[in-house]
Amino acid sequence: MxxxxxxxxxxxxxxxxxxxxxxxxxxxxxxxxxxxxxxxxxxxxxxxCNSGSLHGQIPYEPFFLNGPEWAETFAPTLQLMRASIDVWAGVEAELGTALDVATPGGLIVGRNEAQMRVIEAKARVERAQGLEVEMLDRGGIERLAPYISEIMIGGAFCPTEGKANPxxxxxxxxxxxxxxxxxxxxxxxxxxxxxxxxxxxxxxxxxxxxxxxxxxxxxxxxxxxxxxxxxxxxxEAHAIQTTVSEPVQPMIHHLIYSADEKLSLKQTAVGTLLIGGGWPADLDEFGRPQVSMRSLVQNMRVALDAVPQLDGIQIVRSWAAIVNGTAxxxxxxxxxxxxxxxxxxxxxxxxxxxxxxxxxxxxxxxxxxxxxxxxxxxxxxx
Ligand SMILES: Cc1cc2nc3c(=O)[nH]c(=O)nc-3n(C[C@H](O)[C@H](O)[C@H](O)COP(=O)(O)OP(=O)(O)OC[C@H]3O[C@@H](n4cnc5c(N)ncnc54)[C@H](O)[C@@H]3O)c2cc1C
The missing domain is CATH 3.50.50.60 (FAD/NAD(P)-binding domain)
Structure with a gap:
């Protein structure tokens, strides 16, 4: 032009x-x-630049920080997320191309009773909005996702969640x-x-x-x-970051979150692992987002705590980008x-x-x- x-x-x-x-x-x-x-x-x-998660549940961190009152105001948003995941199911046919859409479900895991109480309270709000959420004890985690660390005592499974290729x-x-x-x-x-x-x-x-x-x-x-x-x-605009690993054999079958700290973890169609969860990135001298080493280390620690088999897998790249937010x-x-x-x-x-x-x-x-x-x-x- x-x-x-x-x-x-x-x-x-x-x-x-x-x-x-x-x-x-x-x-x-x-x-x-x-x-x-x-x-x-x-x-x-x-x-x-995002992690490609198709989220269906209330994010853990704001629920933990702001409690059920905040969740009640956020709850109507769940209807949009659920409706959009339904739309995703037909997007590849509609657009005539593969987008690696899959909805194997999302699993949030907790390592102690206090975390499990928060997960349960969150599930109550989600269920009241019609979201399907199944509480899992240790045995339930082992049956559904045996790759999750044995330090995790339980969790909640939301079967509608998934991933697509951003x-x-x-x-x-x-x-x-x-x-x-x-x-x-x-x-x-x-x-x-x-x-x-x-x-x-x-x-x-x-x-x-x-x-x-x-x-x-x-x-x-x-x-x-x-x-x-x-x-x-x-x-609002915030710099956050995500990391991708080398491709590995299929090992993570769900979208994984942890009540420990920020985490989203999934395996892509080509076998790479995408590890994120909204960890803050830095800004360089020109205001451009750049990866924070501190966040990277913490993000990897939370991921390893949730899935010990990640140990030994090579990280290929981390990147930072600006996410659009509201308070x-x-x-x-x-x-x-x-x-x-x-x-x-x-x-x-x-x-x-x-x-x-x-x-x-x-x-x-x-x-x-x-x-x-x-x-x-x-x-x-x-
Ligand atoms: C690292 C990271 C991980 C994320 N992970 C997930 C995830 O797993 N799942 C999920 O659901 N969401 C995730 N998000 C959030 C998600 O990516 C965003 O909410 C979503 O992409 C916003 O889409 P958008 O089209 O509204 O905005 P954008 O993708 O930001 O697009 C807006 C466009 O507007 C253009 N623009 C702005 N101003 C002007 C102007 N003046 N003139 C012309 N063009 C302009 C910009 O250049 C930009 O391309 C993540 C975000 C980040 C950064």
Missing amino acids: ASGQSRQADVLVIGGGIAGSAVAHHLARAGCDVLLVERHDLNTEASG LLAGPAFAKRAEANGARIERHVSVTGLMREGDGYIARTDTGNIYARRVVNCAGAGAGTIAAMLGIDLPV DWRPIIGEVPGHPGFFIAFFPWMGFTVGPLMGQIIADQVLGRTPHIDVTAFKPSG
């Missing part, structure tokens, strides 16, 4: 992560004139969107946004874009985009009151899980259809 060239679209999608690509896919499939702009290449931020998923949505007529412009940064007539003008480093409707899928940058219209979004872990989804035609598609901390559903929901809203799942509780306040 030549510098200074203006263009227009019915819907402008800002951000080429999984949310933006899925929104563009569903809009293009419905015949909508959609233009997606991404300041870098597609899938280069959180959506392409390197493939976002680009697959984008490819289908383009095949259905969506325009995708890489290396185009939105630098300003203002109301114009019955739509919006986005100022970019390659000229202005006029669009009747705009979808903010900018992830950790969503607050900056919203602020261009004077909207204050309570969004209360709740998403922000929908049209902003007072800003007709301006939509937010923001799912914090676990937005890979909800990406495919987000695409459906936002496309429905943009097209004036009622989404099949009620998201009014997550409406932006404007």
Whole structure:
């Protein structure tokens, strides 16, 4: 795109992560004139750098820190996570490509009675939301996942959880969107946004874009985009990290969490182990995320405590990226009151899980259809 060239679209999608690509896919499939702009290449931020977990349960750490009261406010979010995992089941067929989607279930393990009480309290809130959760004693762990360390006395199993390949998923949505007529412009940064007539003008480093409707899928940058219209979004950006091992024989059959400390551990389709859980990364002198050695060591310790067979497996690479967050872990989804035609598609901390559903929901809203799942509780306040 030549510098200074203006263009227009019915819907402008800002951000080429999984949310933006899925929104563009569903809009293009419905015949909508959609233009997606991404300041870098597609899938280069959180959506392409994550651990690929499909989360269905309440995350342990915020539950432990904030207790059941917080969990009650978070609980409606579980419906979105569960609905999105259902959507993931059909995404490979829908997009016509393999994305390594598998849902063998997720297992959180605890090593003492105090941890087991927290896991049990968490399971109560989850079950009240209709989530299937099975409490396991030591014998149950041995039967389900004999590779778990014998120091773990029990746990809880959530059969709907799983994994998908973050390197493939976002680009697959984008490819289908383009095949259905969506325009995708890489290396185009939105630098300003203002109301114009019955739509919006986005100022970019390659000229202005006029669009009747705009979808903010900018992830950790969503607050900056919203602020261009004077909207204050309570969004956060945090640097976190993940590690991948060499490929090994099949040994870890579930998505594993620990009540000890932050952990997500799974084996990919090619045999590598992805070890993460949201450990904080550092920022370099330019504000870019970089791996924290302290977090790396702690992350590996928690992983080894959960699965002793990891000892001797070679680590190949660790990387750091920015995750989009909110303090209360709740998403922000929908049209902003007072800003007709301006939509937010923001799912914090676990937005890979909800990406495919987000695409459906936002496309429905943009097209004036009622989404099949009620998201009014997550409406932006404007
Ligand atoms: C290390 C790590 C591990 C994670 N693990 C998991 C996991 O296992 N499971 C899970 O569910 N979630 C996980 N997450 C979270 C998940 O990756 C994110 O919540 C999700 O990818 C957010 O998707 P998104 O499309 O909203 O945002 P992003 O993927 O961040 O995409 C937003 C895009 O908008 C672009 N953009 C921003 N501003 C502008 C602008 N002004 N103009 C043009 N483009 C712009 C950005 O360049 C970016 O490409 C993890 C995140 C990280 C960092």
